[in-house]
Amino acid sequence: MTEHKIERSAPASLELRGISKVYGANRAIDDISAAVPAGEVTVIVGPSGAGKTTLLRIISGLDNPTTGQVLFDGSPIKGVPDGLAMVFQDYSRSLFPWMRVEDNVAFPLRRGVEKGERRRRVLEALQAVGLEGKERLYPWQMSGGMQQRVAIARALACHPRLLVMDEPYASVDAQTRAELEDLLLEIQARLNVTVLVVTHDIDESVYLADNIIVMSKAPSRVAEVIRVGLARPRDQISTKEEGEFVQVRAHVLRLLRSGGEPVSDPAPTGSFEGETGRGDAVEVGA
Amino acid sequence: MSVLTHNDAGRRTRVRLAPRVLPLFGQLVIRLIVPALLVLLWWLGSQSETKGLFIAPPLDVLDRTVSDFLSPHPGDFFLGEVARNDLIPSLWRATLGFWLAVVIGVGLGIVLGLRPVLAALFQPLVHLGRSLPTPALIGVFFLLFGTGDWPKVLLIAFGVVWPILFNTIDGVQGIGMARAHVASVFKIPSRDVLFRIVLPGAAPKIFAGVRIALSLSLIMMVISELQKAKNGLGYLLVYDQRNFDYPGFWTVLVVLAVVGIVLNVIMIQIERRVLAWHRGVTAQHD
Numbered sequence: 001m002t003e004h005k006i007e008r009s010a011p012a013s014l015e016l017r018g019i020s021k022v023y024g025a026n027r028a029i030d031d032i033s034a035a036v037p038a039g040e041v042t043v044i045v046g047p048s049g050a051g052k053t054t055l056l057r058i059i060s061g062l063d064n065p066t067t068g069q070v071l072f073d074g075s076p077i078k079g080v081p082d083g084l085a086m087v088f089q090d091y092s093r094s095l096f097p098w099m100r101v102e103d104n105v106a107f108p109l110r111r112g113v114e115k116g117e118r119r120r121r122v123l124e125a126l127q128a129v130g131l132e133g134k135e136r137l138y139p140w141q142m143s144g145g146m147q148q149r150v151a152i153a154r155a156l157a158c159h160p161r162l163l164v165m166d167e168p169y170a171s172v173d174a175q176t177r178a179e180l181e182d183l184l185l186e187i188q189a190r191l192n193v194t195v196l197v198v199t200h201d202i203d204e205s206v207y208l209a210d211n212i213i214v215m216s217k218a219p220s221r222v223a224e225v226i227r228v229g230l231a232r233p234r235d236q237i238s239t240k241e242e243g244e245f246v247q248v249r250a251h252v253l254r255l256l257r258s259g260g261e262p263v264s265d266p267a268p269t270g271s272f273e274g275e276t277g278r279g280d281a282v283e284v285g286a
Numbered sequence: 287m288s289v290l291t292h293n294d295a296g297r298r299t300r301v302r303l304a305p306r307v308l309p310l311f312g313q314l315v316i317r318l319i320v321p322a323l324l325v326l327l328w329w330l331g332s333q334s335e336t337k338g339l340f341i342a343p344p345l346d347v348l349d350r351t352v353s354d355f356l357s358p359h360p361g362d363f364f365l366g367e368v369a370r371n372d373l374i375p376s377l378w379r380a381t382l383g384f385w386l387a388v389v390i391g392v393g394l395g396i397v398l399g400l401r402p403v404l405a406a407l408f409q410p411l412v413h414l415g416r417s418l419p420t421p422a423l424i425g426v427f428f429l430l431f432g433t434g435d436w437p438k439v440l441l442i443a444f445g446v447v448w449p450i451l452f453n454t455i456d457g458v459q460g461i462g463m464a465r466a467h468v469a470s471v472f473k474i475p476s477r478d479v480l481f482r483i484v485l486p487g488a489a490p491k492i493f494a495g496v497r498i499a500l501s502l503s504l505i506m507m508v509i510s511e512l513q514k515a516k517n518g519l520g521y522l523l524v525y526d527q528r529n530f531d532y533p534g535f536w537t538v539l540v541v542l543a544v545v546g547i548v549l550n551v552i553m554i555q556i557e558r559r560v561l562a563w564h565r566g567v568t569a570q571h572d
Contacts, residue, residue, distance in 0.1 A: 062470055086471045093464035098486040098563045107482070108472035140567045158472070 011194040012073045012083055012161035013038035014059065019068035021054050028054050029065070030219035036162075036211075038073075041188055041195045043205040046215030047256050052198045055220075056166050059196070060086055072162070085160035089167040091147040095139040095154075101126070102135035105154045125157035126150075128187060145176035149183070156187065163188075165197045169204065178236050181207060185234060202256070206249045207234060214252055216260020223260035226251065342533040350537045368522070373541060376518040379435055380507040383442025387499055391447045392492060395454025396484060405455060412451065420445035421509045428514055438510035438518075445506035446499035450492065457491025458484055490564045493557050500553055504546055 014036035021029040028051040036042040046052050057063035059070055061080040072081040085108075088094035095104050102122050109118045126132055129149040139147050148168065155163055165184075169177040181204060188195050199205050205212050212226040228248055230239055239245055247265070254263040325344050332343040342350075354368035362370060398405040398412075424441060431437035461484060469479050511520025519538050526534035558565075 060471055062467065080471055080473060084471070086467075088464060088468065090464060093462055094468050096465070096483065096486070097567050098489075099482075107478075108474065110478060111473065111475050138563055138566060140563070140570050154472075 009083070009159060009161055011039040011192055012081075013194065014162060014196065015071040015074075016059070017069045017071065019055070019058060019065045019070070021051065021058065021063075022066045027219035029058075030221050032068075032215070032220065032222055034213050034222050034225060036194060036196050038194050039192055040210040041185070041197065041208050042211045042213060043209040044196070044198045044213045044215060045200065045202060045205045045252060045256070046220060047217045047259065048200060050215045050218055050220045052200075052215065053166065055215075056164065056198055060084060060164055081162070083159075083161035085155035085158040085163055087148070087151050087155050087163070087165040087168045089170050091139070091144065091151050091171065094151055095147060097138065097140050099138075100135065101131070101137050101139065101142075101150050104139065104150055105135075105157050108154065108158050121157045121159075122153075125153040128156055128191075129153045129183060143176075144172045145180060148172055148176075148180060152180075152183070152187075156191070160193055162194045162196065165195070167199055168197065170200075177204070182234075182236065184208065185232070189232065202249055202252050203240070205252065206230075206245055207236075207239060212248070212252060214255045214260070221260065223255050224262075340532055342536045346533050347536040347540060350533045351540055354534070354537055355541060372517050372519055372522050373545075375435075376507055376511065376520070377545070379438050379510070379518070380442055380503050383439045383506065384446060384499065384503040386439065386443040387447035387450055387503070388496060390443070391450025391495065391499070392454050395451045395492075396458055396480070396488070398451075399455040399458025399488070400484070412448075415444075416448040416452070420506060424510065424513060433514045438507075438515070441510045442503050442506040445509075446502040449498040449502070450495040453491040453495030454488055457488030460491065461487040490561055493561060497553055497557070500549055501546065504542065504549070508542070
């Protein structure tokens with residue numbers, strides 16, 4: 001393994017206190033309180049239209065909540081907090097096609113980071129996502145998965161203490177998605193950064209998360225916060241075969257199907273075989 | 287010649303195969319066939335008993351073009367008298383008007399594109415300006431700005447600014463929310479947002495507008511010189527017609543055609559360099 005020198009500033013924690021968001025007569029977010037512990041991976045899942053994107057905009061300081069507060073390391077945020085970096089859903093829109101990969105990654109660093117240091121950080125971040133040697137390419141000369149790696153590198157180059165990802169793998173194929181999930185977990189462990197992912201993919205949420213925040217349908221509340229105790233490092237095959245993975249996955253699915261109403265799972269032993277089978281089918285078909 | 291006499295289907299296949307099958311010399315020959323036919327038609331016209339009085343033979347026109355527009359003296363930069371007295375002033379006014387339109391069109395277009403309220407406020411005015419046939423305003427410009435170079439320069443600028451303005455507004459508005467989010471999350475300074483996101487992002491549209499403006503500016507150049515002018519190619523057209531100097535008249539047409547072609551080639555070359563990334567992106571989506 002090559003030496004990565006990305007500085008390890010302490011990971012940030014995030015706390016949501018009574019967040020609501022009302023657009024005119026439309027109550028998008030009813031009341032959300034949840035914690036994103038420092039140094040862990042927290043995943044937000046919810047049915048489509050549950051206001052996940054609205055919530056992300058509030059968390060990242062792009063939008064103000066109607067009521068409530070977002071605390072970044074204990075203090076309320078005003079605008080985008082320092083130390084927050086973001087990976088957007090659609091790489092083809094979030095990367096700039098008129099800039100080479102190196103310029104895309106260096107772009108947020110143009111303010112306040114001098115040239116030599118900027119260069120060093122760019123190479124380091126590209127190396128961290130496995131794109132060394134690709135700095136002179138343009139994004140459109142790369143595959144979708146590689147482009148999303150560039151977007152991740154751009155976020156890492158900022159030395160974030162909180163990495164926010166908005167459905168980061170929604171526009172890549174299943175195999176690339178699995179690779180990028182593992183890349184994220186590896187980077188997270190190595191850099192000790194807090195990660196907050198929004199996804200609609202339940203397998204992905206369980207596979208990545210230390211904590212899953214399940215949102216109800218709109219107007220959204222927190223349906224449940226689930227602690228995932230699966231061992232790390234995780235593995236695409238063996239982790240997904242574990243009983244806990246299958247159970248949590250089924251539980252989240254039931255919650256989403258009920259729209260966020262409390263659900264009671266069948267006894268684990270009774271449903272276990274069947275659930276495993278279904279889980280495998282999803283894996284193969286995905 | 288045989289290519290032209292083929293039936294429709296046969297010809298289409300031939301033309302599609304041409305770049306691969308024919309050597310460079312062959313391609314050149316094919317491209318010259320139609321122009322050569324045109325010159326032949328022109329010559330035939332000049333031999334006609336009645337029309338021939340007004341149509342100067344091609345060779346005479348060529349002769350006259352060389353003697354009027356070229357000079358053996360390095361002191362005159364090899365430019366003949368007519369070139370110095372009429373071509374250069376014409377081009378000077380067209381260039382000035384064109385660049386004025388580029389600066390105003392792009393500048394104003396960016397402001398209006400970024401501020402929807404301003405765009406809505408000025409929309410009626412912009413539509414009025416675009417819908418008015420500029421040549422109809424020639425009298426107004428002479429009244430307002432006298433009879434020197436300025437009314438002509440401003441008329442050209444006024445006539446060609448609209449496609450640049452509209453395309454710039456369109457281009458800026460088409461950059462999209464996703465890129466705006468990237469800019470705010472990464473706290474990109476507004477200078478960089480303007481010159482490294484907005485301007486390059488709108489560049490493909492801006493160039494489309496500028497290309498239209500360039501050919502329009504030649505049209506406006508000629509029109510602005512038809513009245514109250516002491517020199518210029520437009521003035522020369524009227525002057526030669528009034529003095530029954532038909533070889534001179536045809537010479538001006540030839541020079542106008544050459545100028546148009548040369549400007550277009552320059553434009554294409556600039557666009558190729560500046561928008562290389564855009565061709566890459568679009569080629570990828572084909």
